[in-house]
Amino acid sequence: MIRRSNWERRLNAYLRSVQCRPHTYGEHDCTLFVAGAIQAMTGEDLAADVRGEYASQEEAFALIDELGGSLEAICRDRLGEPVAPLQARRGDVVIGPWADQGGDTLGVVLGARVATVCNRGQTRQMLGQARLAWRVG
Template identity: 40%
Template sequence: MRHSDWEKRFVAVTERHLNTPCVWGKSDCLLTVADAVEAITGTDPAADIRGKYRSMTGAYKLIKARGFSDVASVLAGQFEEIAPALAQRGDIGVYEKTAGYFCEYGFAVKGDDGLRFIPRTMAERAFKVA
């Protein structure tokens, strides 16, 4: 269920990550998406993995140790998959093995130096955040 003031909280996540560089285990693509989900629902889906890895290799080792094959399967394990064309603001997805979220600027993905916004039609998979 969406938090009563989710929109305000969601915008704050985008503003916070706009110029925050990617730091594995602190501010990478999955944790940025988890921040967006927490803003919307009030629950952090990544609370148990924050700070438990410090590199891309470490992140993928953790993903595999938890029984997932990639970032998309992590999201699919927690959220209902929907057609990307049906994704709404606040839903999450994947573009080229990178987790992101749908927002007013398109599809937000974490880059080396902060958020990048690509056309929402470029998202390859999408998942509903209720």
Template identity: 40%
Template sequence: MSKPRLQNWPTALAAYLTASRTKKFAWGEHDCCLFSAGAIAAQTGEDPAAELRGTYHTAKEATALIRTRYEGSLWNVPEQHGLRLVDVRHAGRGDIVGDVLERRRILGVCAGARSAFLTTRGLVWRDTLACRFAWRIA
């Protein structure tokens, strides 16, 4: 991907995260992968998941998609979309992070010292340094 961030990316990212707080979880529309991709789109103007939106509607279908397109691991999604794995200690605002929540691998968005993750219960925040992985978007 390596697309540079837009000039107004901090404002766009903040607006995106604020809007995501009230938007309900929905597989294939607003789940952890699409939430993370939406954050990338807000910052770069390019949605890495545009072709995937609306193509699956259940957890089972999402798992099948990850199995076929991403070699069976959610952790492969960011890198296959051109993001570079970095040490989580170097994650910056807007970067994508990965962790395990509710016994499920999940992608989120670094907002600085805290990172946002979209779960079936809504947006959950946790310490960025507690995350397992981070991927740089630009």
């Protein structure tokens, strides 16, 4: 997976386009939010096989179980081995404790902050709270 030459402009445009979209399972949740960012930067849709396959929290969790048991396992499968969060660069993927309902969620590194999606739309979290990070391109 390689980032396009204009990846930063494309990432910024993507983030603006979904800025006010609230969390909705199967339409705009943390997994699809991050996959959309990756697709904007690289042209590759890592969630093509799961789009339209779930529409509720229960269905999402069942799909996560089917694909490896956790968001971390799915990221390892699709993005490779993680790096320390403080080694993450702008556009990389992180996992941390930012979910509205508790538990982990995925986000996109912006610098010292991470873009995540929640019930209110897009939010910014502290990178220092991330547990793991994955390089994108």
